[in-house]
Amino acid sequence: MIVLTSGKLTLLDESFNWVSVLNDQQWAYLDQYEIDNNIRRITLSDSPDPVLGVSIYDQNNWGNDKTQSMIKADNAIADEMFSGAGIKFNAALDTLGLYHTPVSIAGATVEAKPILYFKKDSTYPEDTIAALYMKLPDGRERLSFYFGFGDWSLNCIILNHIWINWGTRGIYNGFRRVYFTAHIDDVFLATELVDPKNNIIEGETQFRTTTKDFDNIKKYQKEIVKKMNPGSTYQVELAFNGNGVLIEADYDKSLQVFGERLVDLEFKKEPGQGTKNWPEENYQFKFSESLLKQDKLYTYFQNKANREEFYWSSHTFTHENLDNASRSDVDNEIRVNIEMAKRFGLVNEDGTSEKWWSGGSIITPQISGLRNRDAIEIFNQYGIHSGTGDLSRPTLCNLENPYLPYYTTMEGSNYEGFPVIPRSPSEIYYHCSTSEENTWMYNQIYREVFGKDSDWKTIIERESTRVLTLMMKLRHEAHQFHQANLRNADIKENSLLQQWTDAIVEKYNSYVNWPMISLKLDDLAKTFTDRYEIENCKASYSLIKTGGTVTGIKVSAKGKCTVPVTVPFEVERNSKFTYEQIGNDPLTIWVSLNNSSETINFKS
Ligand SMILES: [Zn+2]
Structure with missing residues (x-):
């Protein structure tokens, strides 16, 4: 396909005249190439072409940047373009932030079929053409959009799927897939919730997910899949801290390991150094079953029927920040949590594991340890060959290509080539368990940005647009949540995770008929490292x-x-x-x- 980013590829020359960067001969060459090879031409930000009889709708008004709705034209070619790309016929599209020029084909001298209209409004008394299919007498086919495109625009990202699919006739090197996975961090720990009533971030109420919460999440996972497009799966990843079981079973027997970060965010640890916050090196996990069984969640997840409904991975044993952790602390954090995974039945004594367990990748507490060579070496020792990053930590993201992992460097981590898989933070916060708490916290962060408070409906709307934009860009990052976001059994609303997911599924379904698929941590990491190989082979x-x-x-x-x-x-x-x-x-x-x-x- 040929893609032009403006009608005649014009720019201003030295004498301030609009001229094309291609000369007549070059344009003729392009035309002939299209004729000889049945190549389709797509033009973004096209201008009306008088040669083809396409004119501006209103001679006195070249265009505007007012937001106008865009609607699909009702004809077979438009149908084919939309359905070929799996875009819904009634997808809500508009020109938000896009300069656009309504055109008319009243005098068209070639076969011309509208694909999209700008919906009539107070400026334009009727629907006007926004995108046009044209077939020239020599057989050449064109698709022109009479507005500018921006990679920030959800509308454009959705339309990209239409023209790429049409231009390539659906044959391309690549893979159209949406992965949609929610990660739940801090499972088994309790969290101090925000306190909107007293206006304090660190409130006195603690919350820990209950078996009833998990029962409802299990049910919800099955229900929401029915609302998703064919082929979809939805299974959340539980990234757990085994010490939470001990804290619940018998606080005095739990590990009291200092877990906060006392070094800079980008601290690079000298190998061999680091703090020892554990009571001893090579700590042995020797707790009796009868003790662990005092935690209801422990017995709940010893039941395979409950385990198998989720994906599982380690978030370390006590949630110690690993940035400045010594080798022995890291070893304890990783090994003892694997011991706990064995008690649940996720991992077997011979090292094999259940298929919903991910032993090859890790979500570290606070995205820590990725500049600590000792930590990375110990991860590798236990078969953990990738870690999870965060889009809000650009120094740990692949800035050149967000579809690829970031690989650690000697310079940044004293370690070359440990893959860090990106993940997207959500606007659902770790210390919030209800929409009221989350709304309060959101406004603490964004009150100044928006100049006012936002209500829950607005927050969830903004958030679903943000997530949908990533999904439509075929970005595969998982989305970060925490255990308090699963609370549902003792409150009068669904969990924050459910409300967030509902909003995204509803919005996604209004645009596309594609499946959305949850992958466990290991499999998701592999898609990123495989893609790195593809880009480099x-x-x-x-x-x-x-x-x-x-x-x-x-x-x-x-x-x-x-x-x-x-x-x-x-x-x-x-x-x-x-x-x-x-x-x-x-x-x-x-x-x-x-x-x-x-x-x-x-x-x-
Ligand atoms: Zn955590």
């Missing part, structure tokens, strides 16, 4: 033409990687490849390469 893709038709795709790579290729139809199946198609998603073929090439053949 120098893969190339070409269409194979036989006679006048494309009959297949050749894929090759200099390095080792497994690359995705997506097609809108069946292909000849090859046992060397893996095929993936879920719900309304298109078929993706995963091709393993190692300095080699392979061919995907279309069905003739």
Whole structure:
């Protein structure tokens, strides 16, 4: 496909005239290339082209940046473009922040079909054309949008799916997938809640999730999946701290380990140094079953039927900040929590584990320990080969490409190449268990930003737009929550996690028919590290033409990687490849390469 970012690729020359960066000969070359190869042209921010009889709707008004709704035109081509991309026909689109120019095709000299309209408003007495399909007499096809695009605009991100799918005819190197996973940190610990009534952040009330809360979350997970598009899954990840069980069972027997960070946020620890907050090195976990069983959550999750409804991973044993932790403290935090995982049945004595357990990746307390070489070495010793980062910590994010992990460096961590998988913080806070508490806390943070207080409805609306934008960009970060956000059994509303999820699912469903899928920590980390391999194996893709038709795709790579290729139809199946198609998603073929090439053949 050819994508132009403005109609004639114009810029101002030295004499302040608008001229095209391409000369006539170059434009003719482009035209011929499109004719010879059936290439579709997409133009963003196009201007009306008098040669084709497309004109400005109102000669006295070139355009404006007022917010106008955009609606799909009612014709077969528009239907095909929307359904090809899996976008809902009635998706709520508008021109928020976009300069746009309504056009008219009353005098069109080519076949022209509107795709999108700007809905009539006080300025425009009728619906006017926002996007147009054109077919030239020589067969060339064009799709023009008469407004500017911005990567910050949810509207544009959604429309990108339409034109990319149309322009590529649904054949592209890549994978259209939405992963949607909620991480619940601090499971088994109790949290001091904010106190809106007394206007204090550290209130006196503590909350710890109960078996009834978990029962309802289990039920909810099954209910919400029914509201999601076909192929969806929803299973939250419980990142747990085993010490919480001891604290509940018998406080005096629990570990009293100082857990706060006393060093700078970006502190880089000297290997071999660090604090020892544990009472002893190589601490042995010797608590009796009868003691642990005094915690109702312990017996609850010893029941496999309850365990298997969630994904599980370690958040360390006591939640000690690992930035300045000594080797022996890190060893205790990791090893003793694995011991607790064994007591639950998540991990077996022989090192095998249940399939919902992730032993290969970790969510560290407060995203700590990632600049502590000793900690990273100990993670590796226990088979933990990646850690979780946070979008609010740009120094631990891959700023060049947010779709990839950040890899630690000698300079930053005294350790080269430990992958840090990004995660998105949510506006649901760790010390809030109700919408009232969360609203109060939100306003503590954002009152000055918005110049006023926001109500819960507004907060959840803003939050679902933020999350939907990430999802529509096919960003795969999991979303961070905490144990208090699961509270539901003893209050008159659903948990904050449920309310947040409901709002996002509703919004997502109004735009697309694609599945949304929860992955456990290990699998999610693998998608990020695999993608890093794809980006770095120098893969190339070409269409194979036989006679006048494309009959297949050749894929090759200099390095080792497994690359995705997506097609809108069946292909000849090859046992060397893996095929993936879920719900309304298109078929993706995963091709393993190692300095080699392979061919995907279309069905003739
Ligand atoms: Zn935590």
